[in-house]
Amino acid sequence: MDSQGRPINVLGSTLDISKSGARLKGIKHWDYPGEIIGVRHGAEKARFRIVWVGAPGTSIDGQIGVQCIESGRYIWGVVPPSTDARPIGLSPMARPFASQNALQGPVATYPDRRRRDQRFTVSGGVNVREIGVGVPQWTMLHDISSGGCYVETTSPLPPLSRVEMTIQVGEIKIECKGSVTVKHPLVGMGVKFSEMSPLNRDRLQHLVASLEQEAEKMAGRF
Numbered sequence: 001m002d003s004q005g006r007p008i009n010v011l012g013s014t015l016d017i018s019k020s021g022a023r024l025k026g027i028k029h030w031d032y033p034g035e036i037i038g039v040r041h042g043a044e045k046a047r048f049r050i051v052w053v054g055a056p057g058t059s060i061d062g063q064i065g066v067q068c069i070e071s072g073r074y075i076w077g078v079v080p081p082s083t084d085a086r087p088i089g090l091s092p093m094a095r096p097f098a099s100q101n102a103l104q105g106p107v108a109t110y111p112d113r114r115r116r117d118q119r120f121t122v123s124g125g126v127n128v129r130e131i132g133v134g135v136p137q138w139t140m141l142h143d144i145s146s147g148g149c150y151v152e153t154t155s156p157l158p159p160l161s162r163v164e165m166t167i168q169v170g171e172i173k174i175e176c177k178g179s180v181t182v183k184h185p186l187v188g189m190g191v192k193f194s195e196m197s198p199l200n201r202d203r204l205q206h207l208v209a210s211l212e213q214e215a216e217k218m219a220g221r222f
Contacts, residue, residue, distance in 0.1 A: 044075035124169035156189035
């Protein structure tokens, strides 16, 4: 997904590689870091997080730094460096990724100027049912905030659809109602929370606080 929420498939090339990441060029589809993307090299592929984006009009315009989020994965087809010199290290002209952590899978937190609530990328499952329609669907949770979430599904519902949801992240279970705010065909949909019991609100706040706390701890490592 690019910065406008559109699914994309683009060709880029490597400038540097390390055991855990790479610096890529020829890519101008993200304004800010934080997105999880799939990278393929030959027959090998893995999921990476964008940790910095070259600022427009600078010498690194069109470059991004990525870090693999799959432990032990290495896709580049050459002998890996004996040490990880971190070629994805930040440049003064890069827009940095604030922080990252793991809670039941890859988790990240990053600013989105279009949103009021901080959102966190996190692995989880979601059972979604359109209110008035008795056919639920199981989807994958992409990110969550105190105000809503984004779920990955090939059958997203139209905007303004009212839904009932059960969100499962690790052992945390949250039940609520919401409305679809954005639809991306074959990719997913954004949902804004509208009704939630005090118990489920407490669970959501606990989850978000845990993600934020872990993110702050990870931020101190960079």
